[in-house]
Amino acid sequence: MTTMSSTAVRARKGGGRRRRRSWIGWAFVAPFFLTFAFVTVAPLAYTLYLSLFQEKMLGGTAFVGLGNYVQQLTDPVFWDALGRVSIYLVIFVPVMLALSLIAALAIDSARLHFPRVFRLAIFLPYAVPGVVAALLWGYMYGTQFGLVGNIEDLLGVALPDPLSSNLVLISIGNIMVWLTMGYNMLVFYSALRVVPAELYEAAELDGAGAFRVVRAIKLPAIRPALAVTLVFSVIGAFQLFNEPNILRTLAPNVITSHFTPNMYAYNLSFAGQQYNASAAVAITMGVITMVVAYVIQRVASRKA
Amino acid sequence: MTTHRRWRIGARKVALTAAAGLALTALLGGCASSTPGSTSAAPSVSEADIENALDQETTITIWTWATTLTGIIEAFEKEHPKITVDVVNVGTGAAHYTKLENALKAGSGAPDLATVEYSVLPQFALGGNLVDLNTFGYGDLEDQFTPSVWNSTNLDGGLYELPHNAGPMALFYNKTVFDQFGIEVPTTWAEYAAAAKKIHEADPTVYLAADNGDAGFTTSMLWAAGSKPFETTGTSDVTIDLSDEGAKKFTDFYSPLLEDGLLAPTAGFSNEWYQGLASGKIASLATGAWMAGSLKSGVPTGAGQWRVAPLPTYEAGEKASAMNGGGGYAMLNQSPEQNQLVAAAFLKYMETGPGVQLSIDAGQFPATVADLQSQAFLDKPNDYFGGQDINKVFAESAENVVPGWQYLPYQSYANSVFGDTAGQAYIGHTSLEDGLKAWGDQLVTFGNEQGFTAK
């Protein structure tokens, strides 16, 4: 995130000689920013405002200052949810990125039969709306009578319940990996495609092996794309909501109403009518996400 | 003009009373002692006002997920050609209530009428969002409905719905599967538990029933066991006790089933659940009368296999049943005067007029005394259930409903956190008894946070 603004600064410095500081730029950015102010900044400001009050079903609304934040930061349920998405992102973001990377390298390697078929097939799930994907996997996860159950009957083995408390996070992560792997594979693949041929020729002259080429040429070529993908995947993981929320109808005891911070906020406002507490959770999560994204960005760009 | 003004004052008075939360100290609905009609102001709208309104071009909107209103609306529109009734399906269950809450919170966008099940009616009534139907003198219709259902619509002296349907509980069972495993239809819960064991031991892939923690089912089971976990006095005093004698009866019977894994851990109404019902792996369902229609549409392949028996009881020969589900159509305060008048006429037509028979024809289980006693209704064989007169079973159950049950004024919140607390017993993280206690504790905490006096 910082690099973005710091590059912006750099760009300005670099181009400063040629560019005048003028208001004309606003004419270009105004349509975007006006809409943005309306659909994002205003609700955000309103959320901030709401988070400072408490409205009761009986007794009306009162100003509570930071009371909602205090209450929520001392609520184990919130930390529980935050811990869960942290585990989730530490496991599944790397798994997803690794699989995408392996697929991209394999397809790019020219050592694969029918690479176009693979490229297309692995990309296909990206076309599936997240909601549909969650419904679809939910149908298949049924251990008793669903697909998992069918397979058990067929093979005469007992498979574990994908929606049991031990496995549910994996099952949710699986949906995310399935949905997003193809797109990231394509991003990495595209990055590989623009590696100049001279580099490979030089490597060949040096007698470098396949793995050496991957390490010395391909991975560095992908690294910047990887850094950005990582940051956005982490933001996505913190905001985990759709998949668990839809699977919750199937496993309401395992996927609690506060399974992820985002579900916690959602259920506070929709089931409990606690708009104010919900607003406080939203703001807190926004701050935490920004900090984490910032740190990752710093680390990733230092290595690069 | 004058009549309208008069009525408006009446309506405002009602709203004010509700908002002040002082209402006339009558006990909250459900109490047998409440005397609806007598507690509220005399009707401030005359029948002439309503007749007048029906002569003006008006469109009213109903939010519901039920698909059974079509016939009633056609008939009503035929009788009143200037009126159009629009049905909008904004979502099912919780999604529907979320939309409704949002529209209420926003102050606009709510329909004229909306499905509100009995279990969440107190919550919406408390917010002062519903029109008291005593305004139209509908308190006089009391005699036409069965008392247990009528009490669910009468809250703190206000009448917030006319009962539309009822969900007296019964035991739906797959006779083919029962015969195959030599299971007798259980009449007590002890026999039920024994059957659950027998069937699952004979074939580990088959279960007597499925339950993975459903707040609606659990509250109905508590109800049938004579438990009274939720009591509200006035508008703000809430007492929650999920370990009373009735609750103990229920947990003593039900805990072993959970602990021994005798119930299929499958979510009700999921794709998988329907698969279990269709394949005979889930052999019975203890639920409301409305399930008859859902089975027919959801499990068409089960035609001829299913039967209905009375809900088992704790003592042999005991008469104890409960309601599961059911509700009516509440009128929203946001609705403009003219629409309220038309909506009132529609409600009366639907719940006490020609609409009742049309509802029954569409598969609804009625809440009207006359129909529950009519031979034509009781003796109607149902082909899906092998020609059984299932209505008799339901009607008897409706008569045996344990009186005095109340839901919380924040029942939809309660249901939403059931899985977090009591539901933990279904995945072996706690005992059912402790789970229910945890549920109660959380509901007390929430109640106090929301300005109730809860204990």
Add this chain to the structure above:
Amino acid sequence: MAIVTTDTTGERTGEVPARTPRGASAPTRAKRRDPMQRRPSWVLTAGMTLLLIYSVLPLFWLVINSTKTQGALFSSFGLWFSGPFALFDNIQQVFTYGDGVFARWLANTLLYVVVGAGGSTFLATLAGYGLAKFDFPGKRGAFAVVIAAIAVPGSALAVPTFLLFSQLGLTNTPWSVLIPSLVTPFGLFLMWSYARESIPDELVEAARVDGAGEFRTFFTISLRLLAPGVVSVLLLEIVGTWNNYFLPLIMLSDPQWYPLTVGLNQWSEQANTAGGEAVFNLVITGSLITIVPIIVAFLLLQRFWQSGLAAGSVKQ
């Protein structure tokens, strides 16, 4: 996808579009393959086949099961055909059930995609170019706010957004879906970095010296150079709006304005309660119909989106 509605949803997050080019002048069409790795390997192919099966299996399940009647759906093995072949029957039912509301959802989705994806791409292109090529007061602040907004979880902003929109009478109208989808902070970020790299300042300056207005320069010169980036963002936005779920779910109460995703989930939930009617066969067939247009669009536009992505990806 998060991009379109980052402000209000968290859905489809995790995927990340290509970053930008450091130079569009880079050889985007590779004229080589690794010269020394020409022999296809069956071992590698077999390994990758596992990945392929994983990707395609759920779609296969979907296709198989959309050929079944509701009865067969509940009583047959999930990964093979069973009962009468009901695909066409199901398709017909999908389009006739509930007075043919599915067709309406399809049309709504198209409207949201055309206006939302088109509009958001246009706004992001304009603004990205503006940020990259002009200096103006308040630029840094504006940028920072956009970045910050990405991090706030959208589903928690839903209620405030809903309340604001309802004050303006926008809820339950198509505007409540269209206006928010016009904003794509991620698209802005993409276009900003793309414009920064692909349009030489000298070119803009030269046009200025020639007396061309800024907008004329943009539309006649810059836009052409930006084209590959625009295509990338547009494709992302199309998928994003097509998949948009949470925002319309909150904003719309009248099914007449639902997009496909919300409608399908409503059909699915319909089985969940008393008085509802289970229509799983329609949910499954409807899901298939929802996915097919996007897949077809991908296949037809394959050349464009691949070159767009390649051009948009990073060169070290």
